[in-house]
Amino acid sequence: MSTLTNALPAITENECIRCYLERANEKSSCDGTLRAVDHYRGELAPKEIGLTQAIKSFGIFCDCEYRMNTSKLKNDAQHNPDGSLICHGAQDGSLSVCSNWVDHV
Ligand SMILES: [Zn+2]
Numbered sequence: 001m002s003t004l005t006n007a008l009p010a011i012t013e014n015e016c017i018r019c020y021l022e023r024a025n026e027k028s029s030c031d032g033t034l035r036a037v038d039h040y041r042g043e044l045a046p047k048e049i050g051l052t053q054a055i056k057s058f059g060i061f062c063d064c065e066y067r068m069n070t071s072k073l074k075n076d077a078q079h080n081p082d083g084s085l086i087c088h089g090a091q092d093g094s095l096s097v098c099s100n101w102v103d104h105v
């Protein structure tokens, strides 16, 4: 058995960061860092080196703060029968979110 805090799920092909963070949040608890965001960035957006620092400058210091403060799930977001989100895909190498999400205002 792996411990909760070590068990980040693998990113599925073309999955957007917000759908990924929702899955990561179900599988592992937040450890107070941007570890899932960083993992996603490292895998899919390796050029966005300054990203984590930029996020922190907005006052977001952990994965759950990122989830709460960046985008919100749309009422008509699509789910699988098991309740997980159906991701519509991210643009390559970016942290764009799919159409399940609206920018938080
Ligand atoms: Zn947190």
Ligand SMILES: [Zn+2]
Pocket (backbone or CB within 6 Å): 015, 016, 017, 018, 019, 020, 086, 087, 088, 089, 097, 098, 099, 100
């Ligand atoms: Zn998505």
